[in-house]
Amino acid sequence: xxxxxxxxxxxxxxxxxxxxxxxxxxxxxxxxxxxxxxxxxxxxxxxxxxxxxxxxxxxxxxxxxxxxxxxxxxxxxxxxxxxxxxxxxxxxxxxxxxxxxxxxxxxxxxxxxxxxxxxxxxxxxxxxxxxxxxxxxxxxxxxxxxxxxxxxxxxxxxxxxxxxxxxxxxxxxxxxxxxxxxxxxxxxxxxxxxxxxxxxxxxxxxxxxxxxxxxxxxxxxxxxxxxxxxxxxxxxxxxxxxxxxxxxxxxxxxxxxxxxxxxxxxxxxxxxxxxxxxxxxxxxxxxxxxxxxxxxxxxxxxxxxxxxxxxxxxxxxxxxxxxxxxxxxxxxxxxxxxxxxxxxxxxxxxxxxxxxxxxxxxxxxxxxxxxxxxxxxxxxxxxxxxxxxxxxxxxxxxxxxxxxxxxxxxxxxxxxxxxxxxxxxxxxxxxxxxxxxxxxxxxxxxxxxxxxxxxxxxxxxxxxxxxxxxxxxxxxxxxxxxxxxxxxxxxxxxxxxxxxxxxxxxxxxxxxxxxxxxxxxxxxxxxxxxxxxxxxxxxxxxxxxxxxxxxxxxxxxxxxxxxxxxxxxxxxxxxxxxxxxxxxxxxxxxxxxxxxxxxxxxxxxxxxxxxxxxxxxxxxxxxxxxxxxxxxxxxxxxxxxxxxxxxxxxxxxxxxxxxxxxxxxxxxxxxxxxxxxxxxxxxxxxxxxxxxxxxxxxxx
Numbered sequence: 001x002x003x004x005x006x007x008x009x010x011x012x013x014x015x016x017x018x019x020x021x022x023x024x025x026x027x028x029x030x031x032x033x034x035x036x037x038x039x040x041x042x043x044x045x046x047x048x049x050x051x052x053x054x055x056x057x058x059x060x061x062x063x064x065x066x067x068x069x070x071x072x073x074x075x076x077x078x079x080x081x082x083x084x085x086x087x088x089x090x091x092x093x094x095x096x097x098x099x100x101x102x103x104x105x106x107x108x109x110x111x112x113x114x115x116x117x118x119x120x121x122x123x124x125x126x127x128x129x130x131x132x133x134x135x136x137x138x139x140x141x142x143x144x145x146x147x148x149x150x151x152x153x154x155x156x157x158x159x160x161x162x163x164x165x166x167x168x169x170x171x172x173x174x175x176x177x178x179x180x181x182x183x184x185x186x187x188x189x190x191x192x193x194x195x196x197x198x199x200x201x202x203x204x205x206x207x208x209x210x211x212x213x214x215x216x217x218x219x220x221x222x223x224x225x226x227x228x229x230x231x232x233x234x235x236x237x238x239x240x241x242x243x244x245x246x247x248x249x250x251x252x253x254x255x256x257x258x259x260x261x262x263x264x265x266x267x268x269x270x271x272x273x274x275x276x277x278x279x280x281x282x283x284x285x286x287x288x289x290x291x292x293x294x295x296x297x298x299x300x301x302x303x304x305x306x307x308x309x310x311x312x313x314x315x316x317x318x319x320x321x322x323x324x325x326x327x328x329x330x331x332x333x334x335x336x337x338x339x340x341x342x343x344x345x346x347x348x349x350x351x352x353x354x355x356x357x358x359x360x361x362x363x364x365x366x367x368x369x370x371x372x373x374x375x376x377x378x379x380x381x382x383x384x385x386x387x388x389x390x391x392x393x394x395x396x397x398x399x400x401x402x403x404x405x406x407x408x409x410x411x412x413x414x415x416x417x418x419x420x421x422x423x424x425x426x427x428x429x430x431x432x433x434x435x436x437x438x439x440x441x442x443x444x445x446x447x448x449x450x451x452x453x454x455x456x457x458x459x460x461x462x463x464x465x466x467x468x469x470x471x472x473x474x475x476x477x478x479x480x481x482x483x484x485x486x487x488x489x490x491x492x493x494x495x496x497x498x499x500x501x502x503x504x505x506x507x508x509x510x511x512x513x514x515x516x517x518x519x520x521x522x523x524x525x526x527x528x529x530x531x532x533x534x535x536x537x538x539x540x541x542x543x544x545x546x547x548x549x550x551x552x553x554x555x556x557x558x559x560x561x562x563x564x565x566x567x568x569x570x571x572x573x574x575x576x577x578x579x580x581x582x583x584x585x586x587x588x589x590x591x592x593x594x595x596x597x598x599x600x601x602x603x604x605x606x607x608x609x610x611x612x613x614x615x616x617x618x619x620x621x622x623x624x625x626x627x628x629x630x631x632x633x634x635x636x637x638x639x640x641x642x643x644x645x646x647x648x649x650x651x652x653x654x655x656x657x658x659x660x661x662x663x664x665x666x667x668x669x670x671x672x673x674x675x676x677x678x679x680x681x682x683x684x685x686x687x688x689x690x691x692x693x694x695x696x697x698x699x700x
Contacts, residue, residue: 018428034194071125072376074159075369081118081155083140084111116287122280124260124473132284133324138266139177146174160369160377167380169516180511182404183230184401187221193397197517199385275316306333365444389516394526406534423549424480487629490539491573493600498577499594503587510698524688535574539566561635569628575683582691601625623668624679630664630677631672638666
């Protein structure tokens with residue numbers, strides 16, 4: 001069960017954030033994932049296997065064994081870490097030019113230093129706590145050492161003497177400050193799906209489920225296992241409290257649960273008991289490092305510098321007072337009295353303690369890591385599951401997370417209600433005249449329609465000889481205006497139903513992709529296929545109701561061809577919506593772009609504007625609504641059908657001669673099918689490429 005305990009390491013960290021918001025902000029675990037036994041099997045501690053190892057890091061109460069059940073030991077060192085952010089420009093034009101063309105040296109950008117020369121180290125089996133007031137740089141430092149932040153970073157950060165690379169992704173478990181859990185899943189589903197994705201394939205389903213169940217018990221969440229995650233946003237005093245936090249940290253201190261992991265966490269103001277559970281402490285104020293060393297020695301260290309509390313107080317409270325410059329109840333050296341603000345106080349404190357502070361830089365440079373650990377850290381861990389196995393798990397999770405949106409009563413009532421309304425408006429409509437055929441203007445006088453009367457379309461015999469005969473079994477009774485409205489309705493519904501998917505799930509996707517939980521292709525395929533179920537279901541219900549009310553051709557082939565044509569248009573529209581959402585990953589921008597796209601599709605769809613200027617004609621060939629509308633028209637009408645037949649045969653006209661079809665050839669239809677299929681595939685390929693690029697550059 002050692003491998004089981006290791007692979008599930010990130011799962012328990014993801015849940016306490018719901019209730020531990022007041023204490024633990026972020027967590028980082030290095031050494032995530034068991035090593036293969038055939039590569040590094042040894043009964044000796046990893047630091048005793050090379051004689052030249054002089055790493056100055058103490059590692060817990062017991063040595064960490066490098067076996068199959070334990071993760072790869074990671075020695076993390078960071079030296080002179082600095083980070084800056086750009087300040088907004090006072091000139092809006094300069095800021096706009098810098099955003100559009102960052103390579104242009106428009107104006108020297110003013111930058112603010114967030115971290116100012118942070119140095120430290122931590123080894124396997126240790127817990128390093130980052131302390132400091134809000135805005136001191138704790139979260140920024142944690143993101144940097146966790147590989148989540150790399151731009152505008154200076155300094156040296158190594159893992160077993162090797163800089164960060166993609167091979168470290170699956171060895172680092174990162175818990176964000178905000179709740180990044182799918183809100184529609186239950187607590188049990190969240191843990192089970194994480195266990196299935198992270199645990200190795202040599203474990204069966206029952207073992208993985210039992211491991212997730214043990215995590216529930218360990219975190220005290222048994223009574224909440226069937227609760228939806230978004231309902232658990234409760235303050236710490238409701239159902240959790242400091243006792244639970246202390247129990248979790250006590251378990252982390254046990255060798256079985258730590259297994260040689262390198263753990264870094266940010267902490268605000270822990271209790272005294274929890275404070276002394278940390279092995280190391282890094283105190284930060286205004287980006288400056290005030291203390292780095294053993295947590296239990298921090299009080300003695302500052303006492304040696306002349307900082308003595310006048311009252312008995314919690315060590316964490318005492319350190320935070322120093323970090324914020326609130327020293328009214330603390331005796332301080334004479335040299336620091338009168339510092340104007342917290343930043344100046346932090347600078348003076350750094351200068352005051354420089355002589356007594358351990359030389360962290362020298363210790364880091366002298367420390368050596370075994371060669372075999374340096375080589376092992378560069379090997380990228382294999383996927384624990386195949387593509388198909390990941391597909392099955394992500395499919396189930398995606399469907400359960402979105403099922404409430406898929407099978408929504410409002411969406412069903414919308415499809416049924418609009419279909420019934422259109423069916424009543426176009427009730428058993430006919431195409432006896434040009435006006436009835438096109439029916440663009442709903443205000444056509446009813447008396448005129450009654451005078452014209454119903455006229456059954458006729459079909460001329462093959463060869464053009466003999467009088468045309470009636471075709472009462474499948475009269476053509478659907479106007480072109482209704483067909484185009486169907487295209488508009490389902491194109492817009494499909495685009496707006498898919499354009500917000502990726503922007504809404506951006507933070508979940510970024511978190512899981514940074515940890516390499518699964519392949520991005522698996523997520524995208526599962527997302528588009530799961531959404532396609534709802535995108536295909538509601539149009540099918542819609543067409544099934546409207547088809548017989550409005551008077552479509554009542555033949556089995558024509559019914560299924562009409563449904564297929566509408567669904568093909570819906571699938572293409574879904575791909576276009578996904579492309580927009582993946583390209584911008586912004587809810588507001590995606591909505592604006594989708595609105596503009598729908599408007600252009602309507603104008604170039606071939607109904608409102610049939611004869612475009614030659615220099616604008618290319619636009620209709622880029623409009624999938626243009627091809628979808630032509631395909632549906634060809635399904636319902638044939639070039640041999642006749643209309644406007646009077647008492648004599650000479651009065652009949654073929655549908656192809658109608659002004660409604662002067663730009664559409666009613667013969668064929670395979671051309672539109674292939675074009676729509678190609679567009680649907682192209683949109684999805686582009687959406688995947690855009691999603692991969694957007695996620696890679698998206699900030700954590």
